[in-house]
Amino acid sequence: MSKTLVLIDALNLVRRIFAIESNQENITSVNNTAQRVSSAAIKLLRLTSASHAVAVFDGNESWRYHYYDKYKATRKPMPATLSENMQIIEQSFEQCGIPVYKPEHDEADDIIATLATKAATANVNVVIISTDKGFLPHLTQNIRLYDYFQKTWIDKEQVEIKFGVNQNQLTELWAMAGDKTNDIPGIAGIGLKTAQKLLGEYGKFEFILNSNSLKPSEKKKIQTGIDDFIKSKNLVTLRTDIHLGFNLQDLRIKR
The missing domain is CATH 1.10.150.20 (5' to 3' exonuclease, C-terminal subdomain)
Known part of the structure; x- marks a missing residue:
């Protein structure tokens, strides 16, 4: 039986789901997001017939912030209600049987690219769940990218x-x-x-x-x-x- 590893760009998924909440200062918005994340995770596991999976979060201040001090300088910070209650979101993944990985400093993108490359080298099928274009250079026969929000697979032809x-x-x-x-x-x-x-x-x-x-x-x-x-x-x-x-x-x- 072939193995399929699903790599979830956790904050990419979570922040887009949280964005639909009208009152983002209320803890209810986090609970609602956790329920939607759990539902999304179950759908993704079924869609991909995953045998292995991990939800990868960002660490604090990756090497890019030290290498270039203007990196993501104008990006809006995560809403405080969400960042202060992230353990609720993490539990929503874990309750679906998906391990959570939080590096100390590395960005999720680098962790996911590393995991995808190593797994593909071992002939494991890899599915990355993200809308981030940074993964596009890494698409191969064994590494695929799925946009949960558009419900579409991204391939080389679409990239070009x-x-x-x-x-x-x-x-x-x-x-x-x-x-x-x-x-x-x-x-x-x-x-x-x-x-x-x-x-x-x-x-x-x-x-x-x-x-x-x-x-x-x-x-x-x-x-x-x-x-x-x-x-x-x-x-x-x-x-x-x-x-x-x-x-x-x-x-x-x-x-």
Whole structure:
């Protein structure tokens, strides 16, 4: 029997469910969210025929915040009612038989990318539950992405249609054009369309940088923005080498 590991980007799921609550300052909103999270988790386990699963939360102040002090600087903080009662949400996962993992400092995205990569290497089927585009570069035959809210599977063809580049060019696209949702700068003056065009013509940033056929204005922006490109690419690239301290057996669903 093949194994299927479901990796839930917990706060990505929870915060979107919590957002529909009209009165977010009342503990009732947390209890309602916990019930909806539990219902979502059960549906996802059935949909994927999961044998193993884990709900991964964010740790505090990951390495990205120290590497770049403006990282996610404009993002709204989690509502206090939710953050102060997160144990209720955690219990909603655990009551469905899904273990919860809370790293000390690492971001959920890096933990999930690490787990997905290791599991896929061991021929385990992996399903990531998230709306975060950062996982898209990691899609393979064994690693799939499911958007619970749109009820859709995301594949390579959809990636290319949506972003206008090949899957293996995504991190360089975001490093060039920046990512406003996470306050990642990119190269000043190089927007999304220009980045798409240049990557379409040259394939890789290295080839763009070394080209003698760029417009003078583009050449100047590219050369001036090398440091920002490197910084941005480091920020948008998910780590797959984090030491976790547990194995697949620890993530077996407790029916």
